[in-house]
Amino acid sequence: MTDLYDLASKDRLAFWADQAKRLFWHKPFTKTLDWSNPPFAKWFEDGQLNASYNCLDRHVIAGNGDKVALLFEGEPGDTKTYTYSELLSETKKAANALVGLGVQAGDRVAIYMPMIPETIIAILAVARIGAVHSVVFGGFSSESLRSRIDDAQAKLVITADGGYRKGKAHPLKEAVDQALADGNCPSIEHVLVVERTKNEVSFGPKDLWWHEALEAAASEHVAVGFDSEHPLFILYTSGTTGKPKGILHTTGGYLTGASYTHKTVFGLKSETDIYWCTADVGWITGHSYVIYGPLVNGVTQVIYEGTPDSPSFERWWQIIAKYQVSIFYTAPTAIRTFMKIGREIVDGHDLSSLRILGSVGEPINPEAWNWYHQVVGGSRCEIVDTWWQTETGSILISPIPGAFKTKPGSAQRALPGISVGIVDENGVPVERNVAGYLTIDEPWPSMLRGVWGDPTRFKETYWNKFPGKYFAGDGARFDEDGDIWLLGRIDDVIKVSGHRLSTAEIESALVEHHWVAEAAVVGAKDEITEQAVVAFVILRQDEIADAPSETDIAKILRDWVTQKIGAIARPRQIMVVTELPKTRSGKIMRRLLRDVAEGKPVGDVTTLADSSVMSAINDKLHSGASD
Numbered sequence: 001m002t003d004l005y006d007l008a009s010k011d012r013l014a015f016w017a018d019q020a021k022r023l024f025w026h027k028p029f030t031k032t033l034d035w036s037n038p039p040f041a042k043w044f045e046d047g048q049l050n051a052s053y054n055c056l057d058r059h060v061i062a063g064n065g066d067k068v069a070l071l072f073e074g075e076p077g078d079t080k081t082y083t084y085s086e087l088l089s090e091t092k093k094a095a096n097a098l099v100g101l102g103v104q105a106g107d108r109v110a111i112y113m114p115m116i117p118e119t120i121i122a123i124l125a126v127a128r129i130g131a132v133h134s135v136v137f138g139g140f141s142s143e144s145l146r147s148r149i150d151d152a153q154a155k156l157v158i159t160a161d162g163g164y165r166k167g168k169a170h171p172l173k174e175a176v177d178q179a180l181a182d183g184n185c186p187s188i189e190h191v192l193v194v195e196r197t198k199n200e201v202s203f204g205p206k207d208l209w210w211h212e213a214l215e216a217a218a219s220e221h222v223a224v225g226f227d228s229e230h231p232l233f234i235l236y237t238s239g240t241t242g243k244p245k246g247i248l249h250t251t252g253g254y255l256t257g258a259s260y261t262h263k264t265v266f267g268l269k270s271e272t273d274i275y276w277c278t279a280d281v282g283w284i285t286g287h288s289y290v291i292y293g294p295l296v297n298g299v300t301q302v303i304y305e306g307t308p309d310s311p312s313f314e315r316w317w318q319i320i321a322k323y324q325v326s327i328f329y330t331a332p333t334a335i336r337t338f339m340k341i342g343r344e345i346v347d348g349h350d351l352s353s354l355r356i357l358g359s360v361g362e363p364i365n366p367e368a369w370n371w372y373h374q375v376v377g378g379s380r381c382e383i384v385d386t387w388w389q390t391e392t393g394s395i396l397i398s399p400i401p402g403a404f405k406t407k408p409g410s411a412q413r414a415l416p417g418i419s420v421g422i423v424d425e426n427g428v429p430v431e432r433n434v435a436g437y438l439t440i441d442e443p444w445p446s447m448l449r450g451v452w453g454d455p456t457r458f459k460e461t462y463w464n465k466f467p468g469k470y471f472a473g474d475g476a477r478f479d480e481d482g483d484i485w486l487l488g489r490i491d492d493v494i495k496v497s498g499h500r501l502s503t504a505e506i507e508s509a510l511v512e513h514h515w516v517a518e519a520a521v522v523g524a525k526d527e528i529t530e531q532a533v534v535a536f537v538i539l540r541q542d543e544i545a546d547a548p549s550e551t552d553i554a555k556i557l558r559d560w561v562t563q564k565i566g567a568i569a570r571p572r573q574i575m576v577v578t579e580l581p582k583t584r585s586g587k588i589m590r591r592l593l594r595d596v597a598e599g600k601p602v603g604d605v606t607t608l609a610d611s612s613v614m615s616a617i618n619d620k621l622h623s624g625a626s627d
């Protein structure tokens, strides 16, 4: 593995060209990178390829069509296996069905689905015809779905009658109906519905069953090559403002990053490994490490539909033992949840097949790292703590198995081909053991190509703070050995159970309620979920006619946020206050509110316009008058 570091440091672009050549190119590229107009990068620009062909046809043509691609485990216990050949023939039919519905290269298709094989088929079918998928996590509300459909001007939605979660058939089509109600989302021409739960659904003129459309479709479909910079997908993620950003990834560079990192970071032995990443395809981890990375690399992987606790917390460990999973990739929140329950839940299962354990989405604290290592990995597995973002497309910082000794809590080194810096406010590199801002100093193939429809926001958010460098939004430090320790977000983005949320987005959802005059949201430290949403609200007394109690108000507002954004954004706590701490220029001092929410002594209040505000909030809190 040290060879990779050497190769990349000798000639970074030649290194990336070599990685890209692991893909199948319908037309080989001759240029590796055009960085003449930063931050707009073009990778492998004159090459052409097809993402779906790289995930499927290629393996079948190479004689591996009978290899199992997906081992699907439904939450109720149903199972289904797809070989690469079977996945390819379903994807071909789906591609033909999409063409039949008028979807063309460049059109956007929204996908709002549970974790079932059809979701993967739908995504690969969209990519196969050069259309652009925009997957919306099935836990988002109909309003969130609506705004994402509108922003991307999607032509089609692919959904399901429902999906199983926590032992229940969770409706999805209903949310699509709500999103499209009253003439909303006029760009949508059709809704394709996969039958999964047999939930009752209402069908209107735009709706079609997926299975009927596939049955009627021709079974042959020839995948053509698209330009390397052809858009592959948009994925919305939270930023510092209220409006989620549509992060755009393009074909050649993204596939190079996803497949190279998947192979390298997990030390893949594609012949024998059984791989399982627990992420939902609604998030970037599902895109890069359930769909594109593993399928390009031709692995056999487990797909599980439901939650870890259904029907009991034994479920994940049963699945690992049943399928003999060798590479397991999950989030620290899950590990901390199991830690709290106790090791007995894990100990009863044969996990001896495990070889590599991955962590993603938030910093993993050394206690959780050690527990993962000892209890899950039997002290014999390597742990790869992988740092990356929706925007980076693939893992950028992580140990490589066997390359050096791992350290609990540190994501360690930039991968070969990636240049990382840590700088102070003025862009000057900081000394070792000093905290600073994490930057990526050279372009990389799977970097985002833009924010959908908003080039200014792309430049301002990521490239203006430290000119010429990508600003990640995370704090970090190098230790004395040069290993990287991630210190969390330095902006108003928060991470709850590894999910990325914007405090501003939750605040705007709250003030949309007619009771709320003003709101401030913070991410307070949480033992299990890393951070939790805590909101402070000022009420409009005139609007609350029958004076419900503050507990009732808090409950109603928490439900409101769930309805507006989705259950992942539901505040853990809402405190009703009469004023918010603000600087003289009117900026809310979230730092002080975070102290209150975490039960810590409140920090320096001297810059507040009115320093008594914090004592009022504190007094109220300690008198118990909050939810």
Ligand code: PRX
Pocket (backbone or CB within 6 Å): 237, 284, 285, 359, 360, 361, 362, 363, 364, 385, 386, 387, 388, 389, 390, 391, 411, 472, 473, 474, 486, 487, 488, 489, 495, 498, 499, 500
């Ligand atoms: O703060 C970092 C945190 O997750 C953010 C990116 O979130 P998202 O775009 O949703 O992607 C999550 C999955 C890649 C980062 O800015 N983060 C991600 N992985 C780690 C991490 N923080 C610390 N350690 C990690 N391994």
